[in-house]
Amino acid sequence: xxxxxxxxxxxxxxxxxxxxxxxxxxxxxxxxxxxxxxxxxxxxxxxxxxxxxxxxxxxxxxxxxxxxxxxxxxxxxxxxxxxxxxxxxxxxxxxxxxxxxxxxxxxxxxxxxxxxxxxxxxxxxxxxxx
Numbered sequence: 340x341x342x343x344x345x346x347x348x349x350x351x352x353x354x355x356x357x358x359x360x361x362x363x364x365x366x367x368x369x370x371x372x373x374x375x376x377x378x379x380x381x382x383x384x385x386x387x388x389x390x391x392x393x394x395x396x397x398x399x400x401x402x403x404x405x406x407x408x409x410x411x412x413x414x415x416x417x418x419x420x421x422x423x424x425x426x427x428x429x430x431x432x433x434x435x436x437x438x439x440x441x442x443x444x445x446x447x448x449x450x451x452x453x454x455x456x457x458x459x460x461x462x463x464x465x466x467x468x469x
Contacts (some may be wrong), residue, residue: 358431367415368415369441369443381414384416385435398453
C-alpha cells in the first residue's frame with residue numbers, strides 16, 4: 340500500500356512540475372511577444388547537447404526561473420540540427436541564448452553555455468533592467 344501511494348505521489352508531482360510553454364517557432368514567438376509586451380527568449384540547442392538537456396531538465400524546472408521567464412519572455416527553442424539558424428544569429432556552441440525585442444532585434448550579447456538556476460536567473464534579470 341505504501342509503495343502504491345509513493346508511486347502515485349511521484350507520478351502526480353511529475354504532472355504538476357513547473358515548466359513553461361515554448362513557442363512553436365521564432366515568428367510566432369515574436370508576434371506573441373509584441374502582443375504581450377514581452378521579450379523573446381531564444382535558445383539554440385541540439386538533442387545531443389548535455390548542457391542543453393541539463394538546462395531543460397533542471398534549470399527550466401526551477402520555479403523561480405520558470406516564473407521569471409513566463410513573466411518577461413516568450414520562450415522559443417531552435418534545434419540547430421533540425422532547423423536552419425536564422426540569418427543574423429551566430430551560434431558558437433550550444434546552448435546559446437539570445438534575448439530579442441519583438442521585432443527580432445537582439446538585446447545585449449548572447450548567453451553561451453549553461454548555468455545553475457540562481458546564476459542563470461541573475462543573467463536574465465540583467466536583460467530586464469536595461
